[in-house]
Amino acid sequence: MTHETRRHNFDSADFSWYCNSIGNLEFDFFNSSTRTVRTIIIEGATSGTRLTANVDVSPGQSEYVYVTSSGGFCAKERSARLYFNYQIAIGGECLTWYSTLELxxxxxxxRAIQTEQQQRSIIYNNCFIEKSRGAEMTAINSIRMVCREISENPSMLQRWRWGP
Known part of the structure; x- marks a missing residue:
């Protein structure tokens, strides 16, 4: 069976990025694709410089990423593209047969996994919105980490407060 590598470009509305005070890159992105993202690539529009980050983001989830930029990415770039590559199988034949009940x-x-992921995403987003109101930029990273932990294992009160 052969494989083909394809590229998925994120819409500019699905990510934001900035360079922090020490010249490293920080960005948030939303996985609007139907595939789990494992490695993400940010490419400078001016120089074509590429930075990669290993992530594990399911469809419909958001992620904050911090990338050390030793090559001066932040000094060179004012705009960037964000994408990931994936492989698909081409040709071959189906080797596994499933019964109707198995399918x-x-x-x-x-569906249960997707519902759970959507609920986590809603809890994370609502938590982040509430906690980040009036917060300074220096506290945003801490708020993201706290909300991510809350969304992974919310208490009953947190589910009631921020859940769907």
Whole structure:
């Protein structure tokens, strides 16, 4: 079976980036694709300089990424593109057959996982919005970490307060 590498470009509305005071790159992005993102590439529009970051972001999830920029990316660039590459299988034949009940069970499991991920995302976003009101930029990273931990294991009060 052969594989083909394809590129998924993020819309500019799905990410924001900036260079911090020590010249390193920080960015947030939302995975609007249908694939889990494992490695993300940010490419400068002026110089074509590329920085990569290893991530693990499911579809419909947001992520904050901090990248050390030793090559002077921040000094050179004023605009950038964000994308990731993925591989698809081409040709070959189906080697696994599933019964109708097995397929139904797999779909239900998938739906349950997606629902849980959506609930985590809603809790994270609502938590972040509430906690970041009036906060200084220096506190934003701490707020993101706290809200991420809350969204992964919320208490009943947190589910009621920020949940769907």
């Amino acid at each position: 139904q069970s797999m779909r239900e499991t998938c």
